[in-house]
Amino acid sequence: MEQLSSILTGDFILLTLRLAIPIILAAIGETFCERSGVMNLGIEGMMLIGALSGVLGSFFSGEPWVGVVFAIIVGAGIGFIYALLCVRYKADQVVCGIGLNMLSLGFTTAMVHAVWNRDGMSGTVAQVENVSIPILKNIPLLGRLFEKQSPFLYLTLIIVAASWYFMYKTKIGLRLRAIGDHPQAAESVGINVTRYRYASVILCGILASIAGAYLSIVQNNLFVQNMVAGRGFMAIAANIFGGWNPVGSFLASLVFAFAQALRLNLADLNIPDQFIQMLPYGLTLIVLVGVAKKAKGPEALGKI
Amino acid sequence: MNVYHVELKEITKRFSGFIANDHINLSVKRGEIHSLLGENGAGKTTLMKILLGLYSADEGSLWIDGKEVHITNPRIAFQLGIGMVHQHFMLVNNLSVLENIILGQEPGNVSLDMKKSYKIVQELSTKYNFALDLNAKVEDLSVGMKQRVEILKILYRGADIIILDEPTAVLTPQEADKLMKILHDMKQQGKTIIFITHKLNETMEVADRITVLRNGKNVITVNKEDTTPEELAKFMVGRDICFTIEKSKKKRGKPILSIENVKLLPQASDTVSLSVHEGEIVGIAGVEGNGQRELEEIILGLRKYKNGTISLLGVNINSMTTKVRKDLGIGYIPSDRHKRAMLSNFTIADNYLLGYHFRAPFSSKGILKKREVEKHSKDMIECFQIKVSGLHQSIGSLSGGNQQKVIVSREVSQNPHLIIAAQPTRGLDIGAIEYIHNQLLRLRDEGKAILLISAELTEILKLSDRIGVLYKGELMELKETDEYAEGEIGLLMAGRKAGIGTNG
DSSP: OHHHHHHSSHHHHHHHHHHHHHHHHHHHHHHHHHHTTOOOTTHHHHHHHHHHHHHHHHHHHSOHHHHHHHHHHHHHHHHHHHHIIIIISOOOHHHHHHHHHHHHHHHHHHHHHHHHSOSSBOOOOOOOOOBOOTTGGGSTTGGGGGSSBOHHHHHHHHHHHHHHHHHHHBHHHHHHHHHHHOHHHHHHTTOOHHHHHHHHHHHHHHHHHHHHHIIIIISOSSOBTTTTTTHHHHHHHHHHHTTTOHHHHHHHHHHHHHHHHHHHHGGGSSSOHHHHHHHHHHHHHHHHHHTTTTOOOOTTTTOO | OOOOSEEEEEEEEEETTEEEEEEEEEEEOTTOEEEEEOOTTSSHHHHHHHHTTSSOOSEEEEEETTEEEOOOSHHHHHHTTEEEEOSSOOOOTTSBHHHHHHTTSOSSSSBOOHHHHHHHHHHHHHHTTOOOOTTSBGGGSOHHHHHHHHHHHHHHTTOSEEEEESTTTTOOHHHHHHHHHHHHHHHHTTOEEEEEEOOHHHHHHHOSEEEEEETTEEEEEEEGGGOOHHHHHHHHHSSOOOSSOOOOOOOOOSEEEEEEEEOOSTTOSSOEEEEEETTEEEEEEOOTTSSHHHHHHHHHTSSOOSSOEEEETTEEOTTOOHHHHHHTTEEEEOSSIIIIIOOTTSBHHHHHHTTTTTSTTTEETTEEOHHHHHHHHHHHHHHTTOOOSOTTSBGGGSOHHHHHHHHHHHHHHTOOSEEEEESTTTTOOHHHHHHHHHHHHHHHHTTOEEEEEOSOHHHHHHHOSEEEEEETTEEEEEEEGGGSOTTHHHHHHTTOOTTSOTTO
8 A cells, every 4th residue: 555655646647757768759750740641660660769869869969858859860761661661552551560660670770880889788878857837837736747847748739739629620631631541532622641541651760760769869878779668559559449530549558658657656566577577568458459459440451 | 716625636555556536537516425435445435534634645736725836845734724534543542632732832922821722712612512521531532422522623723625434434323423524514614525435325415416436536526415325335336236136935944042031231231132043134223332232242142141041952051152153053153253263463364263273174183284274264255256356365354344244255155054243334335235145145145044134224124134233232123124113223222212212
């Protein structure tokens, strides 16, 4: 009991939020991508490459924000290549996604070796600092949200709100939703489906890459081999769980992050460590089996 | 001013190997309903796709309001006010009616202005009596309503030349009536309507003028008043078509199928009992959705039923699987051809195997004998005059009529005692319909028992020895065809028995 009450504290909530950030960003990326009809199982790989890009940018410039910008550029590039394969050349999306994951794992490992001449781990680099927001931080209770937090927390919340507005309240959002369900119908009313698909996949690449960079140069200050550790797949699950809706993806990501936070907090409890470690992954599996069966995604998803 | 609203002059379109449109002329007056009549493959859809900018003509010219136009893509057609309702709807299921209508031409700058959209679309909808709930999701709508959404979508885009491609093929009779009313309203508002069809009765009902195409060529353009359905049929097919057939009067033999006390629909208050005898066709009339689908599926064992018994040749088959039932001698022509009767991507030969793959001579000890299958398919294709380019062509690439011929020939080839023919001529052209009808009558004369379930009343009246009428899962009546009074079946289909409920 004592253990449980110590869990549900402000610290724990903040920890959950922090852990949720990469999953949220990637999940929203996946939402955009799938709404355009392109399935992206390679988001794990996109995140991994983003993580490495962030570290590289920071390493060579000494400035962590340059790392973030570099991650965005590389993410857009990977997104473009993925779109080229899946949209232009109509390659099988499952094969491309899994291929991208495998490629990324090997590529990042090799790069770490090439740049730092080390295996499994890069050297340490400059990290994005936390910020406190004056005035707001003095609000009772909520104030802690604004004290010594990562700027990415705010950025993520803004992205969630903006994505929702974009998806449901703008013309472009309506067209995107139409494309995912019935691209021929969209085409028949003069919408350039291909252009929307490219834009969505590239946006997904950017968001996934930022999510990866968050892991490497915001939460940490170095790149570790396979440091994304399944968060990309959690993002895919969160996107499904959230009903292909940015706000839904956000809430579902919080559930997964909660499981991760529990894992960190239950470490000293009398449960075999393996089971605790399993928590977020087990939850992902349950969601995919239980919810995904009933979930109704874009009707034309994966069919190009 | 005697300028036509739309004129197509000497349009020729060749595809590799054949000419789809051969110097076709079509002139449509402003504010008329012009029916473009012809069998499947006559070139109607190709011609309209040229007008819509989806195909480009090899020769000929297009004129709108007396000016020559060059329509190279659908966008230009849009701008000229031409819109088409496709046979397969272009609607997004998960979006609302309103969202579907405004898609691509949404009011507002960047953000959607749903209030304004609603106002504009609601006004249009009221003007033409569409009776649509704009906030409903498209997936929850009936087929007829979806079609109205499509029409509204075109009107919203400011079209005044509206092309409808076989619009009634997918509709129930009531929905078709409603559509006719809408077409009439649109005509009153000055819209020009081009109506592609192969159905004579709707042409006669709604068209002002009619252009008949056959094999990619113009046959004639006539005013409705100056022609008859018989004459139009002759123009379409190129030979005389029999509308009535002489049926030999035969004594019916022993009962083959008997259904006793089977409940078709959960809401039905009464059960259904009927029997089909050797050498007779029992027609089941009724508006679709009144238990017809349930009836065919229950007989085949594709749908579970709790009470009642079904027997074939006196044997109770309640507990038997579909396979055993078919083995006992049921040939089945399902109403949903694509879902139940064929595998579109499989070859014609493989489709002949469907359901009989375990039987000799097609297989022995679990190994298929391709040669036997091909031989059988070849025989069938020849015997039933099915137009195919080869045995290894996929069945999906055949015309609807030829697909149905494959299915019918397969189902009758194993010499069944009973044939369930559900909507056997849906979507087929006149020539194919006539062929299927003759086959059913031939089978009847051979002594087969046939249960014909059809939404086409003319078909039921033409073929059946006895007619039953389904309404809300109940059999309203079942008697000899000539015992029905004029119009009685129509009333029964609407749920009214003669003598009662006359106040409606």
